[in-house]
Amino acid sequence: MRSFSFVIVLMTLSGLGLIGCSTNQQTPAQPTTPATQSQPTLSAEQNQGLQVLLANSRNLVGENRFPIGVIRNGKSVQNAQVHLRFFDINGDEPVLKNESNAPYYGDNLGAAGVYVGRATIDKAGEWGVEATVTEPGFAPESKRIAFTVLEKDPSPAVGAPAPPTKIQTLNDVNGDRTKICSGLEEERELHRLSIDQAVASGKPTVILFATPRFCHTRTCGPNLQVVQSLAQNYNERVNFIHVEVYKNFETFEVVDAMREWNLETEPWLVFVDANGKIVRKYEGGITSKEIVPDFVSFIGG
Numbered sequence: 001m002r003s004f005s006f007v008i009v010l011m012t013l014s015g016l017g018l019i020g021c022s023t024n025q026q027t028p029a030q031p032t033t034p035a036t037q038s039q040p041t042l043s044a045e046q047n048q049g050l051q052v053l054l055a056n057s058r059n060l061v062g063e064n065r066f067p068i069g070v071i072r073n074g075k076s077v078q079n080a081q082v083h084l085r086f087f088d089i090n091g092d093e094p095v096l097k098n099e100s101n102a103p104y105y106g107d108n109l110g111a112a113g114v115y116v117g118r119a120t121i122d123k124a125g126e127w128g129v130e131a132t133v134t135e136p137g138f139a140p141e142s143k144r145i146a147f148t149v150l151e152k153d154p155s156p157a158v159g160a161p162a163p164p165t166k167i168q169t170l171n172d173v174n175g176d177r178t179k180i181c182s183g184l185e186e187e188r189e190l191h192r193l194s195i196d197q198a199v200a201s202g203k204p205t206v207i208l209f210a211t212p213r214f215c216h217t218r219t220c221g222p223n224l225q226v227v228q229s230l231a232q233n234y235n236e237r238v239n240f241i242h243v244e245v246y247k248n249f250e251t252f253e254v255v256d257a258m259r260e261w262n263l264e265t266e267p268w269l270v271f272v273d274a275n276g277k278i279v280r281k282y283e284g285g286i287t288s289k290e291i292v293p294d295f296v297s298f299i300g301g
Contacts, residue, residue, distance in 0.1 A: 048073060052131040052143040055114045056283045057265045059149050060157075061121055067114040067284060068102065070133055076111040078104060080135040084117040087128040089146060094128060097121070102131070107287035108222045114285055124151040155262040158281060162205070162272045164196035165257045167243055181244050182213035183221070187228050189235055190242035195257065198239040199276040204299055206230065206238060209258065210267035211245035219285035223267045226288050230295060238299060271298050 055067040066084065070077040082102040087094035098120050106113030121127060127149050132142045156163055170191050173179040177188055190208075198205040208227045210220040224242060231240040245266050247255045258266070269291070271280040280294060 050077075050133060050138075050141050050143060052133065052145060054145060054147060055285070058154070058283075059119065059121065059127070059147055060153050061124055061149060061151055064119040064121060065282060066100070066102070066117045066119040066129070068117070068129075068131060069112075069114055070131075072135070072138075076113060077133070077135055078106055078113055080104070080115075080133050082115040082117070082134075083132045084119070085130040085132075086119050086121070087130065088123070088125075089128045090123075090125045105285075105287040105290045107289055108225065109219060109285045109287060112219050112222075112285045113287075116290060121149050124149050155281075156278055158278050160278055161276050162195065162199045162207075162270070162278050163260050164199055164276075165194070165260045166196050167194045167241075167255065167257050168247075169194055181242060182211050182246070182249060183224055183242075184213065185224070185228070187224065187231075187242060189231050190227065190240050193239055193241055195241060195243070198241055199272055201239060202274055204238045204274050205241065205272040206295070207241045207243060207270045207272065208267060209243045209245060209261070209263055209270075214246065214249070214252070215267070220267050223269065223286050226286055226291055227269070229288065230292070234295075234299065271295070273298075 049072065051071045053069040053071070055069050056065075059066070068082070068084075070080060070082065082104070083099065084102050085099040086097050088097055089095075100117035100119065102115035102117035104113060104115050119129070125148070126146060128144055128146045130142055130144045132140055134140045168180045170177060170180075170188060177186070177191060180191055181187070193201075195205075195207060198207075206227060208223060210223055212221045212224050215221070227240060227242065230238075234240075243255065243257050245254060245258055246252050261268075265283065267284065267286075269282040269286055270278060271294075273279050279298060282291070
C-alpha cells in the first residue's frame with residue numbers, strides 16, 4: 001500500500017470540471033457558460049508538471065468505467081496516449097490485476113474532457129491505478145493514485161430495477177419548461193414523461209440527472225446536448241428524460257428523485273431497458289463519441 005499515494009486535490013477536481021459536483025451544497029455557484037468561465041486558480045505547485053486526476057466519485061466491485069483527467073502545468077492535456085494498470089494494494093505489496101488503454105473523449109467538453117479506461121475489480125478495499133501518459137514533446141511519465149472500491153453501489157445499481165420515481169413534467173407546470181429545467185436551450189421533449197411512466201412503458205429509457213445552468217463543472221450542458229441529439233433521432237423508439245437537480249432555483253432544494261436514487265453528485269446518465277432494469281450508468285462528463293456506440297448497442301442497433 002505504501003507504493004501508492006493520493007495526489008488529488010478537491011479544488012483541482014471541481015475547478016477543472018473533471019468530476020460531477022456534489023448536491024450536498026446549499027447554494028450553487030453563480031451560473032456560467034463555457035464562453036465566460038474562467039480557468040481555475042491553482043497554486044504554483046499545482047501548476048507544475050503532470051497531474052493525473054480521478055474523474056468519478058465511486059468505484060465498485062465488478063466492471064467499471066474509469067475516467068481520469070490529465071493536466072500539465074495547470075492545463076488540460078488532450079492529445080496523449082494513456083495506459084492504465086490496476087493494482088490490489090490491500091496487502092504488503094501491490095498486486096497487478098488488469099490493465100487498459102484509456103482513449104481521450106473530448107468533443108464539446110473542452111478542458112473537462114477525460115480519458116476513459118475499463119477496470120475489472122474483484123474485491124472491495126484499497127486499490128491503486130498507475131497511469132502512464134505519453135504526450136508529444138514529453139518523455140513518457142507515470143503517476144500513481146490510490147482509490148477505494150465499494151462492495152455495493154449506494155445508488156440503484158446496474159442490474160437492479162430503476163426506481164419508479166415521479167417527477168414533474170410539462171403537464172404539471174402548465175407547459176412552463178423554465179420551472180423544471182435550468183437549461184437555456186429548448187428541450188421540451190425531455191420533460192414530457194415522469195420516470196415512473198417511462199420505466200413502465202415497455203420502451204427503453206435514457207435518464208439524465210443534471211442542472212445545466214447551476215452545475216459547478218463544465219459537463220452538465222454538454223451532457224444535455226448529447227442526450228438532446230439522441231432524442232432528436234430516436235424519440236419514437238426510446239424515452240428520454242432530463243431530471244433537473246433542483247426543484248427551486250432560489251432555495252436550491254434538491255429534487256426528490258436525487259434522494260430516491262441516492263445520487264450525491266451530478267451529472268449522471270442512466271440507461272434503463274424495456275423491462276425497467278438499469279443496464280448502464282455514467283458519472284460526470286460524456287461525449288457523443290463515447291455514448292453513441294453504447295447507446296446503439298443498448299437499443300439493439
